[in-house]
Amino acid sequence: MSGGRVITLTIDDRDCGAREEQTILEVARENGIFIPTLCHLGGLHPVGACRICIVDVEGIARPQPACVTRPVEGMRVATDSPGLRRQRRLILELMLAEGNHVCSVCVVNGHCELQELALQLGVDHLELPALYPRREVDASHPRFSLDRNRCVLCTRCVRVCSEIEGAHTWDVMGRGLASTVISDLNQPWGEAESCTTCGKCVQVCPTGALFDKGKAPGEMRKRHSFLPLLTAMREEE
Amino acid sequence: MATTISIDPVTRIEGHARISLYLDENHRVSDCRLHVTQFRGFEAFCRGRPLEEMPALTARTCGICPVSHLLASAKACDELLAVRIPPAAELLRRLLNYGQLVQSHALSFFHLASPDLLLGMDADPGQRNLFGVAAAMPEVARDGIALRRFGQQLIQRLAGKRIHPAWVVAGGVSRPLERKTGSIILAELPAMLTAARNNLARLQGVLENFQAEIASFANFPSGYLALAGTGGRPEYYDGPLRLLDQRGQELFSEPVAANYGHHLAEKVEPDSYLKSPYYRPLGPEEGMYRVGPLARLNAATACGTPTADEALAAFRELSSNGPVASSFHYHYARLIEIIHALEKIEELLGEEATYDCRVRATAGANAPEGTGICEAPRGTLIHHYRIDEQGLISGVNMIIATGHNNLAMNRGLLQASRAFIDDGDMALVAPTDQAAPPAIREGLLNRLEAVIRCYDPCLSCSTHALGQMPLAVELRRNSGEFIGRVTREMAANHD
Ligand code: SF4
Ligand code: SF4
Numbered sequence: 001m002s003g004g005r006v007i008t009l010t011i012d013d014r015d016c017g018a019r020e021e022q023t024i025l026e027v028a029r030e031n032g033i034f035i036p037t038l039c040h041l042g043g044l045h046p047v048g049a050c051r052i053c054i055v056d057v058e059g060i061a062r063p064q065p066a067c068v069t070r071p072v073e074g075m076r077v078a079t080d081s082p083g084l085r086r087q088r089r090l091i092l093e094l095m096l097a098e099g100n101h102v103c104s105v106c107v108v109n110g111h112c113e114l115q116e117l118a119l120q121l122g123v124d125h126l127e128l129p130a131l132y133p134r135r136e137v138d139a140s141h142p143r144f145s146l147d148r149n150r151c152v153l154c155t156r157c158v159r160v161c162s163e164i165e166g167a168h169t170w171d172v173m174g175r176g177l178a179s180t181v182i183s184d185l186n187q188p189w190g191e192a193e194s195c196t197t198c199g200k201c202v203q204v205c206p207t208g209a210l211f212d213k214g215k216a217p218g219e220m221r222k223r224h225s226f227l228p229l230l231t232a233m234r235e236e237e
Numbered sequence: 238m239a240t241t242i243s244i245d246p247v248t249r250i251e252g253h254a255r256i257s258l259y260l261d262e263n264h265r266v267s268d269c270r271l272h273v274t275q276f277r278g279f280e281a282f283c284r285g286r287p288l289e290e291m292p293a294l295t296a297r298t299c300g301i302c303p304v305s306h307l308l309a310s311a312k313a314c315d316e317l318l319a320v321r322i323p324p325a326a327e328l329l330r331r332l333l334n335y336g337q338l339v340q341s342h343a344l345s346f347f348h349l350a351s352p353d354l355l356l357g358m359d360a361d362p363g364q365r366n367l368f369g370v371a372a373a374m375p376e377v378a379r380d381g382i383a384l385r386r387f388g389q390q391l392i393q394r395l396a397g398k399r400i401h402p403a404w405v406v407a408g409g410v411s412r413p414l415e416r417k418t419g420s421i422i423l424a425e426l427p428a429m430l431t432a433a434r435n436n437l438a439r440l441q442g443v444l445e446n447f448q449a450e451i452a453s454f455a456n457f458p459s460g461y462l463a464l465a466g467t468g469g470r471p472e473y474y475d476g477p478l479r480l481l482d483q484r485g486q487e488l489f490s491e492p493v494a495a496n497y498g499h500h501l502a503e504k505v506e507p508d509s510y511l512k513s514p515y516y517r518p519l520g521p522e523e524g525m526y527r528v529g530p531l532a533r534l535n536a537a538t539a540c541g542t543p544t545a546d547e548a549l550a551a552f553r554e555l556s557s558n559g560p561v562a563s564s565f566h567y568h569y570a571r572l573i574e575i576i577h578a579l580e581k582i583e584e585l586l587g588e589e590a591t592y593d594c595r596v597r598a599t600a601g602a603n604a605p606e607g608t609g610i611c612e613a614p615r616g617t618l619i620h621h622y623r624i625d626e627q628g629l630i631s632g633v634n635m636i637i638a639t640g641h642n643n644l645a646m647n648r649g650l651l652q653a654s655r656a657f658i659d660d661g662d663m664a665l666v667a668p669t670d671q672a673a674p675p676a677i678r679e680g681l682l683n684r685l686e687a688v689i690r691c692y693d694p695c696l697s698c699s700t701h702a703l704g705q706m707p708l709a710v711e712l713r714r715n716s717g718e719f720i721g722r723v724t725r726e727m728a729a730n731h732d
C-alpha cells in the first residue's frame with residue numbers, strides 16, 4: 001500500500017477516510033457506497049469520459065465525475081439525489097440516441113453493461129429523438145468485428161490496447177457527434193499493423209460494439225477478470 | 238361509372254391489408270385488389286449487418302412466424318458459411334418447424350376459422366368468435382387451445398422462452414436437446430393426436446354446409462408450389478423446390494435453392510409492398526400458383542405417417558381429377574398437417590441421432606451468396622442473401638408465403654365477391670345514392686375476410702384477437718371521391 005496523506009471526508013453523510021491519490025469513486029467503493037459507472041474499468045486509467053458517475057460536491061455548483069475527482073479534507077459528497085438520477089438518465093439517453101441500439105439482435109444482448117445500466121437507471125425508452133446515424137461495421141479483421149453503431153466512446157478499448165497490451169491500435173478521431181474510434185491511421189482494423197489480435201479490447205468493451213466474429217445475438221459474453229490480475233502482476237515486477 | 242370499394246382494417250392501419258373492389262358501370266365487380274404494405278425498407282435495414290444477425294433480425298422483423306424466418310435465414314447463412322450442418326442440428330431444426338406448424342395451424346384453424354366453420358358464416362357476429370365456439374362446443378375450444386399450447390411449448394422447450402433468437406444459428410443450433418425434454422414432449426403427444434383427429438372428423442362432418450363457399454372461395458385451377466420430399470412425401474425443411482400445374486403435373490423440380498429465380502419471377506405492384514411471384518415461363522396470369530397446406534398436400538402422394546395418410550386419402554376424394562382446387566380446403570389441409578406434424582414429432586423424438594451433442598458447425602463467411610428455402614406454415618419461404626468480402630450483408634431478397642399467394646388471393650377475392658355480392662348490394666353504390674349510408678351485409682364482409690383467412694396470410698390484421706378482422710368498406714368513385722364507409726358494426730345493424 002502506497003503512502004500519501006490521510007484525508008477525511010463524508011460521502012452520503014458517512015465519514016470516510018481516504019488517501020489523497022485516491023478518487024472519490026474508489027473511496028466510495030471501499031466504503032460500500034454504490035456509484036454507477038460505465039467507462040470506468042479497474043486496472044485502466046480513469047478518464048471521466050462517460051460522466052455516468054457524477055456526484056454532488058458541496059460548494060461546487062456542477063456535479064463532478066467521481067472517477068477522476070480527488071478527495072479533499074472536509075469534502076462533503078452526495079452520490080444520489082433526484083437531480084443526479086435525472087442527469088444520469090439524460091446522459092445515458094444521449095448515448096443511446098446517438099447510436100443505433102437494437103438489443104434484440106445484438107451479440108451481447110443480456111450481457112451488456114450499457115443495457116444493464118439502462119435497467120438500473122430506469123431508462124426503458126428514449127424521450128430524446130434518436131439520430132439513427134448510418135455507421136458502418138468494420139468486419140475486416142479475421143477474428144473480431146467493430147460495430148460503431150453500438151460504440152459509446154468510453155475509450156476502454158483505447159486504454160487497454162495502449163496501457164496493457166502496449167500496441168495503441170485504437171484511438172478516437174473527430175469531434176462531437178463525428179467522434180469515432182479508429183484503428184491505426186483510420187485504416188480498416190484488418191489492415192492495422194499494430195494490432196496483435198490479442199482481443200483485450202473486445203473483452204473490455206462494455207457494449208456490443210466490439211465482438212468475436214461468428215457469434216449469434218446474445219451469445220457474446222465479455223470477460224475482463226484478466227485485467228486486475230495483469231495489472232497486479234506488473235506492479236509486483 | 239366505375240366505382241372503387243375499399244375494405245380497410247380500421248383499428249390497425251400500419252402495415253396491413255386493404256381490399257379494393259372495382260365496380261363497372263353496372264355495379265358488378267370487375268376487379269379486386271388486396272393491398273399489402275409490409276417489409277418496407279427491410280432490405281436497406283439489413284444491408285451492412287453481419288450475416289450472423291440475420292436469423293434473429295428477420296425473425297424479429299416479421300413477428301407472425303418467427304420460427305420460419307429463423308429457419309430459412311439460418312439455411313441461407315449455412316450456405317454463406319459453406320458448411321454442412323451436423324445431423325442432429327438438422328433434426329432439431331425440423332422438430333422446431335413441426336412445432337411451429339402445429340401451433341400456427343391450431344391458431345388459424347381453431348381461433349380464427351372455426352367460428353365460421355362450426356357456427357356458420359352468417360352467425361351472429363357477436364358470437365362468431367372463439368368464445369362463441371367455446372360456449373357451443375367447449376371441447377373444440379379446449380382442443381384448439383391445447384394444440385396451440387403444445388406447439389408453443391415445444392418451441393420453448395427447444396429454443397428457450399419467447400423464442401430466444403440465438404437457438405437457431407448459422408451453422409446449426411446452439412444447444413442440443415436433452416433426453417428428459419424429449420420424454421416430456423413424447424408423453425403429451427397421444428392426447429394431442431386424439432384432439433387433432435377428433436376435429437378432423439368434425440370438420441369432415443360439416444363440410445356439406447359450405448357447398449357455396451367451397452365452390453366460390455378461390456376455387457380455380459392454379460399451380461402448386463412446395464418443397465418436395467422423397468417418395469412423394471410432403472417436406473417442410475429441405476428438398477427440391479417443385480411446382481405442379483393445375484392437373485398435378487410437374488412443371489419444374491429444382492434441387493438447387495439458389496436457382497429459384499430461374500423459375501419464379503416477381504411482379505411488383507405500385508400500390509403494394511408485397512411482391513407477387515409467378516411461374517416465369519407462363520407469366521403472371523397463367524403462371525399464378527398457390528403455396529401452403531393445400532399446395533403441399535396436392536403435391537404429396539403420401540404423408541408417410543399412418544394417421545395422416547388415412548386423412549390424406551379422404552382429402553384426395555374431394556377432387557375426382559387431380560389437385561383439390563378450392564382454397565376453402567386449406568382448412569382441411571391444415572388439420573391433416575397438424576396430424577402429420579404430430580406424428581413426425583414422435584418419429585424425430587424417437588431417433589437416437591436427435592440427441593447428439595454435436596449441433597453446430599462454425600466457420601467464417603465462405604461463400605458470396607446463400608439461399609435458404611423452407612416451408613413455413615403458410616407456405617414456401619425463401620431467403621436469399623449476398624455478402625461482401627467481410628461477411629456483411631450486401632443484398633437481400635425474401636419471398637414470403639403470403640407473397641406467393643398474393644395473386645391467388647386476389648383472384649379468390651374477385652371470385653367470392655362476384656358470387657356473394659348481389660345486385661342489391663351493388664345498388665347502394667349507384668351514383669345517385671349519395672346520402673344514404675351504404676348497406677353492405679355483414680355476412681358479405683365476413684366472406685371476403687374468410688377468403689383471405691383460408692390462406693392464413695401473415696398480416697397482423699388476419700390474426701386479430703377475437704378472430705375478426707376489423708373491417709370497413711370504403712366506397713369511392715373512380716375519381717377517388719368519397720361516398721361513404723361501412724364498418725362491421727354498421728353492417729351488422731343492417732342484417
Ligand atoms: S450494445 Fe448493449 S445497449 Fe447497445 S444494442 Fe447491444 S445490448 Fe443493446
Ligand atoms: S468500441 Fe467499445 S470499448 Fe471502444 S470506445 Fe466504443 S464502446 Fe468503448
